[in-house]
Amino acid sequence: MTCAEVRENLIVCWGDADELSxxxxxxxxxxxxxxxxxxxxxxxxxxxxxxxxxxxxxxLTDGVLARLADEETQPGLLGRVAAWFVPEDQPxxxxxxxxxxxxALAVAGGSVLYHGQQPAGNGPDTVVATTQGQVPGQAExxxxxxxxRALEASQALADDPGVTLVTYYR
Amino acid sequence: MAKAATLSQAEIEGFVERAKRGxxxxxxxxxxxxKDKIYSYVSxxxxxxxxxxDVTQEAFVRAYRSLPRFRGASSFxxxxxxxxxxxxxxxxxxxxxxxxxxxxxxxxxxxxDGEYEREIADDSGGPEDATGTRETxxxxxxxxxxxxxxxxxxxxxxxxxxxxxxDIAEILDVPLGxxxxxxxxxxxxxxxxxxxxxxxxxxxVEQ
Numbered sequence: 001m002t003c004a005e006v007r008e009n010l011i012v013c014w015g016d017a018d019e020l021s022x023x024x025x026x027x028x029x030x031x032x033x034x035x036x037x038x039x040x041x042x043x044x045x046x047x048x049x050x051x052x053x054x055x056x057x058x059x060l061t062d063g064v065l066a067r068l069a070d071e072e073t074q075p076g077l078l079g080r081v082a083a084w085f086v087p088e089d090q091p092x093x094x095x096x097x098x099x100x101x102x103x104a105l106a107v108a109g110g111s112v113l114y115h116g117q118q119p120a121g122n123g124p125d126t127v128v129a130t131t132q133g134q135v136p137g138q139a140e141x142x143x144x145x146x147x148x149r150a151l152e153a154s155q156a157l158a159d160d161p162g163v164t165l166v167t168y169y170r
Numbered sequence: 171m172a173k174a175a176t177l178s179q180a181e182i183e184g185f186v187e188r189a190k191r192g193x194x195x196x197x198x199x200x201x202x203x204x205k206d207k208i209y210s211y212v213s214x215x216x217x218x219x220x221x222x223x224d225v226t227q228e229a230f231v232r233a234y235r236s237l238p239r240f241r242g243a244s245s246f247x248x249x250x251x252x253x254x255x256x257x258x259x260x261x262x263x264x265x266x267x268x269x270x271x272x273x274x275x276x277x278x279x280x281x282x283d284g285e286y287e288r289e290i291a292d293d294s295g296g297p298e299d300a301t302g303t304r305e306t307x308x309x310x311x312x313x314x315x316x317x318x319x320x321x322x323x324x325x326x327x328x329x330x331x332x333x334x335x336x337d338i339a340e341i342l343d344v345p346l347g348x349x350x351x352x353x354x355x356x357x358x359x360x361x362x363x364x365x366x367x368x369x370x371x372x373x374x375v376e377q
Contacts (some may be wrong), residue, residue, distance in 0.1 A: 040365050045329075047306055047309075047310045049361075051311070052307070054214065055206055056206045056226065059221065060205050060226065061201045064227050065197075066211075067227065068194055068197070068231060070235055156250075
């Protein structure tokens with residue numbers, strides 16, 4: 001066996017002699033470099049397995065339940081609609097695509113997104129989306145998300161029937 | 171490795187069904203069951219326990235919102251892992267776009283009262299081992315964080331979280347062969363990174 005073939009075998013079993021074939025063991029008996037590779041792999045595994053368990057912080061469950069309880073007092077329908085439209089367990093590209101579609105539908109349906117400035121001529125209860133159906137870039141998304149969260153916390157918004165928020169995930 | 175589950179599969183399925191019907195207490199029981207596993211995974215992916223707490227919480231919140239869509243085609247825990255994985259990968263990519271390095275375990279934390287050192291749990295044998303063990307753990311964590319996220323993901327899920335190849339393939343939505351290939355490359359790269367630290371004298375191994 002060549003050193004390259006032996007090293008592939010070593011990586012697969014972390015250099016554990018109990019899992020190596022007689023052919024590999026014979027090579028290791030005569031090859032200092034491969035023997036060193038085997039030792040390094042064994043040590044790497046030992047160091048990995050020596051990492052302590054990570055425990056979730058105290059209060060994490062309560063924090064989750066508190067957030068869910070808070071969401072119940074917010075206009076939650078859009079959040080649930082968005083969750084149906086933008087699956088949380090899908091990869092980022094699929095969610096980003098769904099974001100663009102949701103945005104286009106929201107604008108077409110008369111719902112609008114807050115963008116921080118009200119264009120002249122619009123009433124106080126109407127704001128205009130900036131992206132007009134295009135998927136926002138990361139910086140714009142981050143800014144819109146922050147503003148959206150601020151609006152969610154705004155009592156004035158909760159009382160205002162003229163504004164609809166669309167929440168999108170990325 | 172994360173602690174073993176305490177609920178049976180039937181109990182988990184029961185709590186999932188109740189949570190789907192809006193029973194938050196049942197969902198809380200699921201959070202209790204999986205929080206260590208998910209937090210552990212996210213913390214190791216991000217290298218920042220504080221951000222990991224936020225992301226873990228967000229993962230569970232999003233899972234609750236998406237429960238109506240969970241049909242049981244995959245197991246609940248792989249589905250949960252997938253949500254957490256997507257969130258963690260998003261953070262990693264956002265950091266890269268913003269050119270933000272992973273939080274260093276060695277850097278002191280800032281608070282209103284000034285700086286204080288971050289403490290890491292240490293289960294070493296005694297005080298004479300503490301420094302070496304801690305340094306090795308920091309080195310290993312740093313080496314894991316240096317892996318590309320696709321390799322880091324598989325390395326953590328298989329070597330540290332104890333997930334099977336099949337479950338990892340389901341979590342990451344990749345073929346089984348891809349899981350094995352990434353794990354192979356992850357082991358090799360991790361070994362090389364630690365080898366360079368050994369050669370630089372930053373960590374010691376017994377020969």
